[in-house]
Amino acid sequence: MTEASSPQIRSNPAPASHAFKATGVLGSMVLLAALLGIWARPMGFLSVVWPANALLLGTLLHRPAWLRPGPMLAAFVGYVCADLMTGSRPEVAVLLSAANMAGVGAAWLFMHRRSHLVLFMQRQTSALLLFTGSGLAALVASAIGGPVLTVVFQTPPWQAFSMWLSSEWLNYMIVLPPMLAWPTRRLQRSPAAPQLPLLLRAIPLLLVVVLEIVSYWLGGPGALAFSMPALLWCALSYRVFTLTLITSALCLSKMLAISLGSFEFTPAHFLESVSFRIGLCMLVLGPLAVASAHAARAELLRQLRHAVNHDVLTDVLARGAFLSQGQRLLDRCAHDRQPMAVLMLDLDHFKQVNDSYGHAVGDQLLRSFGLMLTQVLRPQDLVGRMGGEEFAVLLPQVDRITAQKIARRINQATRELELPQAPDSMPTTVSIGMLHVGALQSLQRLDLLLQQADQALYAAKSRGRDRYETRLWSGPETPALQP
Numbered sequence: 232m233t234e235a236s237s238p239q240i241r242s243n244p245a246p247a248s249h250a251f252k253a254t255g256v257l258g259s260m261v262l263l264a265a266l267l268g269i270w271a272r273p274m275g276f277l278s279v280v281w282p283a284n285a286l287l288l289g290t291l292l293h294r295p296a297w298l299r300p301g302p303m304l305a306a307f308v309g310y311v312c313a314d315l316m317t318g319s320r321p322e323v324a325v326l327l328s329a330a331n332m333a334g335v336g337a338a339w340l341f342m343h344r345r346s347h348l349v350l351f352m353q354r355q356t357s358a359l360l361l362f363t364g365s366g367l368a369a370l371v372a373s374a375i376g377g378p379v380l381t382v383v384f385q386t387p388p389w390q391a392f393s394m395w396l397s398s399e400w401l402n403y404m405i406v407l408p409p410m411l412a413w414p415t416r417r418l419q420r421s422p423a424a425p426q427l428p429l430l431l432r433a434i435p436l437l438l439v440v441v442l443e444i445v446s447y448w449l450g451g452p453g454a455l456a457f458s459m460p461a462l463l464w465c466a467l468s469y470r471v472f473t474l475t476l477i478t479s480a481l482c483l484s485k486m487l488a489i490s491l492g493s494f495e496f497t498p499a500h501f502l503e504s505v506s507f508r509i510g511l512c513m514l515v516l517g518p519l520a521v522a523s524a525h526a527a528r529a530e531l532l533r534q535l536r537h538a539v540n541h542d543v544l545t546d547v548l549a550r551g552a553f554l555s556q557g558q559r560l561l562d563r564c565a566h567d568r569q570p571m572a573v574l575m576l577d578l579d580h581f582k583q584v585n586d587s588y589g590h591a592v593g594d595q596l597l598r599s600f601g602l603m604l605t606q607v608l609r610p611q612d613l614v615g616r617m618g619g620e621e622f623a624v625l626l627p628q629v630d631r632i633t634a635q636k637i638a639r640r641i642n643q644a645t646r647e648l649e650l651p652q653a654p655d656s657m658p659t660t661v662s663i664g665m666l667h668v669g670a671l672q673s674l675q676r677l678d679l680l681l682q683q684a685d686q687a688l689y690a691a692k693s694r695g696r697d698r699y700e701t702r703l704w705s706g707p708e709t710p711a712l713q714p
């Protein structure tokens with residue numbers, strides 16, 4: 232799916248039960264997250280850990296239908312209650328909550344119209360969107376909240392603004408990436424890469440841990456960036472979601488370390504705190520950008536590979552891919568001394584369909600037939616279009632009786648195929664030639680087995696069509712025709 236064609240998130244009218252659920256979830260989520268943030272305040276008035284805003288934004292981006300007056304009011308009440316419960320004056324609680332909600336709203340407006348793939352961390356521009364969206368949220372919230380802090384706590388304006396901006400931005404960069412990259416059905420996933428042993432797969436992550444330990448041990452101004460190479464390696468080795476968990480855990484551990492004083496660097500001036508937080512934002516931005524670009528490239532490669540290997544019309548394997556994948560399957564069966572059936576299938580009187588109803592209907596029949604084959608067969612079976620209305624199938628690990636049952640099932644399912652564009656058409660039928668190979672003794676060439684299945688197909692055609700004929704493999708030279 233291209234970015235341009237990918238569906239946009241739409242707000243569907245939510246039934247009452249949804250609105251009730253959204254109200255309950257958002258209200259309690261914001262309340263708990265805000266309480267956590269207030270409880271975890273290690274540095275003065277501005278909490279370092281403040282997950283409420285990013286959680287609210289991430290939830291609304293995943294569930295745009297929840298953006299309704301009821302749930303939004305519940306979220307606002309959640310912010311206000313958390314502040315009141317921890318001793319804030321009502322007017323301050325309301326103003327600070329309004330600042331938080333305004334930041335979330337600004338980021339939502341900026342981000343929600345982007346395509347799924349960009350928004351949910353699967354495209355090259357995803358990290359940029361995350362960074363600018365988070366920055367905008369932080370800017371709006373701090374532009375409103377900063378003056379409130381100045382008036383209420385007499386914090387110098389520039390200090391209030393920059394401390395709020397940097398901590399808010401960093402919180403978004405910690406909480407939002409895992410929420411956006413959360414694996415959902417909406418995102419088409421690339422098939423898992425061939426799996427390495429667990430220990431080998433864990434090496435990039437272990438390296439992050441080692442470099443982090445070294446950075447704490449050595450300290451100094453460069454320590455912030457020690458783990459960058461290992462993070463980039465993680466970005467190229469793991470799924471985006473896994474990477475976001477690693478970057479979030481890394482940021483949290485650094486913030487915890489600095490709060491506990493176990494990090495050499497202890498901010499003496501507020502600008503050092505601001506610089507530290509922006510540095511952390513940048514530290515995670517690089518690997519996130521690499522990971523999302525890598526995911527986009529992997530998806531593109533998957534689509535290219537699919538286009539090369541599959542028949543455009545029917546989406547079953549194209550001839551070349553069928554022959555190469557089939558040969559590998561055959562070699563595996565021969566190696567394990569397992570039986571296999573090779574089928575050649577040819578739609579009967581297909582020319583008449585074209586001549587009577589046109590090529591478009593013929594194409595539709597070919598598509599339906601290919602789809603039916605993939606539905607009737609098992610996942611481990613291989614289906615390919617050999618050309619025109621001719622298909623081939625490999626059934627690994629089947630005895631002759633089972634293979635014949637499958638062939639009968641294909642004959643039956645083909646008769647039941649319907650052509651919506653030609654309701655009065657004759658029933659579709661297929662002729663099948665099958666070669667059943669018992670335990671192979673040695674490696675064989677697939678094209679030779681297909682030739683023998685083709686001879687059985689010829690017999691099925693000449694014996695009246697809409698049937699299957701079986702040959703038993705008895706060596707390359709002496710194929711025996713079954714009655």
Ligand SMILES: Nc1nc2c(ncn2[C@@H]2O[C@H](COP(=O)(O)OP(=O)(O)OP(=O)(O)O)[C@@H](O)[C@H]2O)c(=O)[nH]1
Binds near residue numbers: 577580581582585620
């Ligand atoms: N619609 C459509 N027709 C195709 C395609 N590829 C091949 N054909 C047509 O398939 C028809 C095959 O006809 P024949 O080889 O005479 O076979 P048949 O009519 O099925 O007769 P039997 O095989 O003897 O039962 C030809 O008319 C081709 O033009 C395709 O991709 N789409």
